[in-house]
Amino acid sequence: SQQGEEDPQALSIQEGENATMNCSYKTSINNLQWYRQNSGRGLVHLILIRSNEREKHSGRLRVTLDTSKKSSSLLITASRAADTASYFCATEDTGRRALTFGSGTRLQVQP
């Protein structure tokens, strides 16, 4: 698989449920970031987790990072219809300052 592959590609849940998205990568990283993109719009930064961190929280978001497995997960708790968007993981590889994006997960939250 390519750097920054995410699964599932698409996820449909009911409002109030939790949504979990996974990301795998191949390289050594400084950090891993999650972004949200509403259809046709810009990318909004959600959360950053450094390579020496294992878990981070921000509001309803919880991110985990397992550098031994080169994987991360984003959990959105108590989802809302407004959470409907595409979610991308992006890695900042060691020695670089640019981001490598994953293919994204399209989340649909049904009201």
Next chain:
Amino acid sequence: EPEVTQTPSHQVTQMGQEVILRCVPISNHLYFYWYRQILGQKVEFLVSFYNNEISEKSEIFDDQFSVERPDGSNFTLKIRSTKLEDSAMYFCASRPGQGARSAEAFFGQGTRLTVV
């Protein structure tokens, strides 16, 4: 919160023409980037700019592309002799490079380039 501003929001150009996409990064940010996203595909890195020069570029960023920061506030991407496959959303981003949020990239809303 400060924003990265991109203009125009949509640009239609004829194949073979030159286009300039404009961006105003967040002031006091040190790193500037261009990314692109072909419809339905991944966001791809094009180029990064630091200390008034290109610090990194991808394979996509060939001689057809150039960047400039002409006046200390604007950051432009020029695409010469556009091709149909250049049609994409182009995102500008900036990053503080220092402080608590040093690694966080702030993206503009994008310019949708359509080459016809």
